[in-house]
Amino acid sequence: MSLCVKIMISAFIASLRLASEGVRLTHHLAASSMCTPSRAALLTGRYPVRYGLEEGPESNLLPVILHITSQSGLPADETTIASALTAANYTTGLVGKWHLGMNCTLFGHSCPGPLNYGFQSFYGIPVTLFQEFRGSHAFWKFPLHDRRFQGLAMAWMTAVVSLFLASRRNVLGYCTGVLLLLATHLILGVFWFIFAHNSMNSDCRWGVSPWLFRYANSRLFRGDQVVEAPIQLDGLSQRLVEESRHFLEAHAYDKTPFFLMHSFGHVHTPMFSAPHMAGRSKHGRYGDNVEEMDESVGKVLATLAELGLEDNTIVYFTSDQGGHLEAVEDNGERIGGHNGRFKGGKRQGGSEGGIRVPGIFRWPGHIPSGVTLDMPTSLMDLLPTLLSLAGLPQLHTLVPRAMGKELDGEDISEVLLKGAKGARTPRLFLHHCGMSLHAVRMDTGDHVYKMHLAKPKWWKGSTQCGWHHTTACDCHGANVTDLSSQPELYDLLSDPYEDYPPISPDSSEYKSVVHDLKDYVKQWRKGVTLPPSQLSTMANGLWKPFYQPHCLTC
Template sequence: MFRLCFIVIFASISVNAKPNIVLFMADDLGYGDLGCYGNTSVKTPNIDKLATEGVKMTQHLAAASLCTPSRSAMMTGRYPIRSGMASSNLMRVNIWPYSACGLPPSEITYAELAKDAGYTTALFGKWHLGVHSETEHNVHHPLNQGFDYFYGTLGTNMDDFGPETKVVTLSRPYWYWELFSIWSVTTVALICLCRARYISVFTCVLLIFLWSMPVTLVYWVFDNVLLFSSFVHRNYDLVEQPIRLAGLSQRLVQEGSEFIRNAVQADKPFLILMSWVHMHTFIETGKAFTGKSNLGRYGDALEELDWSVGEILKLVKSLGLEDDTLVYFTSDNGGHVEIAPDGGYNGILRGGKAHGAPDGGIRVPGMIKWPGVLPKGTETDEPTSLMDLYNLISSAVGQQIPDDRTVDGRDILPLLQGNTEISPHEFMFHYCGNKLQGARYRPRTGTNTWKLVTYSPNLIPGRDICQFVCSCNHAFVLDTPLLYDITSDPGETNPIDSNSKQYKDIVPVILEAMKQHKNSIEPTTSQFSFRKVAPRFDWQPCCNGTFPFNCYCTDPKFPE
């Protein structure tokens, strides 16, 4: 009898030792957007409550300042360049969901670790890590990357999803004129050759026709991003085209809530990633939030995001799961400062989304609540990373970190619990695409964190922004790298004198670490070659017709 009771008690402890896991990831949320990070203009009580009930990280860093590479790092615990998710060209994110670009199946996501540990797993909202490979359909799909259920968008939200503007003209205002000029110059040249009788009239007409086809195709593709990229899927099924952005947050909340209830009914621990479309543009909220805030539609969307987080947390509490649930909140990268007032606010931090090394693009809000494991209402100013989530989840679910690859995430539990005062990251590396543009150094003594910057973004002269997004290829190498004491100078406004002993002592250490890091990168297939990122017309779905005709439908589960 005593032995039986011991077995029952031990089994109960083992089950409770595996917490449910609720992950919240915002899109392009600025470091200074939340009340708990100093914003007094918009109300975010539900998210702020996570800071008072858990641990708030003030130097929480993304591995990239754009969505796709940052999310790949968060999912795998590895710098994007290790898995081919760091671009060498202008296209740094997966614009076209139905291209061959995506997270390689050889990568092991934290969802796979949780699933192997007996968890039921789900992703709601934005994926943005691909669908098909060049040789296999759905290989990059969330259902083949560790998730049991998926509802949301395989791509991302874009300005083209609204009626006001297009991404291509925001990035290149004279894009259509450039395209027309290229076509015109070539066409005129061909006509001149024809008139000079270097080529026949037939050849001239044929060449003009053949030349016009790719130009027309490029124009059509970039002018119809809504058709190519705006979808809602439930698992593998296309259920909505294009996305109804108004009310999408409410639908994600309902889907997520249903999954949690089903998991509880099945008596299984669950891991869900609520990957919100907010705060990415085009911004459109449900009727209940339109005009609600004092900061226009960005503020409206921020308050809707806070409500969405609150609804999930309220459900967890009502089901009696609060004390057995690990909750994490963050953003994939910093706010998009070039599109104010529709972009995020990064506080005193320099730069923003897509800028590469500046902290405005890579330092993001980060809060973790884990009752009984982490203290309440504490804060750490030590460097931490989105990649550390991988290690945290592996510990929570009782799985080993894969030992056949380099994992860049670190075990931050001792830091969050207050058992150590120094970050496990001695060095952290800051990329723009596949270019290493800077690094952080947290010495094993003292309290300071140092940041070395070797590149500067291609900023508009006299301003601290780029033209819509910064280009990695147009960033320029600094003749003398800039060193900052990022602990006392988070705005990167006062570089250390390059002639000082401090500079000469610290910079060689960081440069050597950057060199060693580069040497640790093993060759891998880039997911951002032109062939992989180009849209595949033969793969494009059309829910109510034959692509590209009559591609309109509304999710029958949510008809209104």
């Protein structure tokens, strides 16, 4: 039995074919509306708030891991799908985006990242793709309108003149003067670098300048080593696909069971395409990106067929979050995607547009084709479901050290194998935005209730919070409306897009459902001790030069 997981979003030929050949989950939910926590939940089957991999209310950084050298990441004692399958003698590999912490050693000699979490091979992107990765950025900066740089200039001039006069008057010897001059340049150079490229510069985002951000993080890894810096974006999708093809070919011939997680760079800012894909779509560069990823999906699926692996491989297709509505280029071109009629988007953990994602399972001869399931399911269901479909023991039997780590995902293998005829049991879902609980969902079979406890304050007439590729709604604070005293309640079966007024608080239905959901939240909180947010700790989040990996041959 082989397992192939692909994280992607697409809507064209290869993806439509995949949907027609498997079970399509139309109410599939991410555990977070941001990539780092959502990916952590997918791999562990557990809410990321359980291990602090969500932003806290005091965070002033982007609520994901920003740097390769960041000390934030998936805790070492968490068990991933890859760890579980390694214990079952599967060969495991990750191709593409990781974004869960690289665990770099001092001076960046080794950054094992996913190799510490059950993956036996890794080729891909250590963090994520950022706009700063595209193009070049200025290294030399000396804006004299800035008082700090004025001070540096005055200090340099004073030091040089003083050393010159001292040497002319024989106060200093020639060698001493030269050494002091070099030391002066070194000290002032360090201050210049800090002012120009560190977070002390008000022009810097992500804690460093665009030049330093690209230099430090635009790196492609093989195993624990950098093999490309900066990342050559054009053609990246094709290189990732070739890597997955090689992985599949190797394990088709040695007959060992395998688990491949292929996490595409598309569709994500910045927009980039291989030359043969550029300008093909009538929907601009975003459309080009979608079509390029669809081409890649087709190549991976074709490889399975060519190698005779198609009928014995479970394929799972999904995304880690909804579209980023606010993202636009400087010329106004939208590059963040669209969530259809679902309201909200990325970084809106309680909004459908932020957490509703595609979901497809395909396993020819086992999972029926052309079936649509509208019951709520979660990315966190993947771990227990794959173990069940593969005929393996449950996680806590397979990996004894995982005992005590309660799974939040559920085994949905029965409903996948039986299609719509499978049993549908009542279920509840918690929707966090950062470490704050924004909504709760309850599937009773006859209803899918959703209770909003908090909502972002959208721009008038929209379901977003501005325009820019670094802009998104807040999870905490003054820009969030607290609804906990009188939550809003919807039935998503009758009002899937929340277009109509919520259920009246005066109705018996509202009182009964809200009472039950609040009681569930209360009991859940009693049974869980949540750690502080890793992403709100400045020491964890900032760039650390002494852990920076380098590539001397790139």
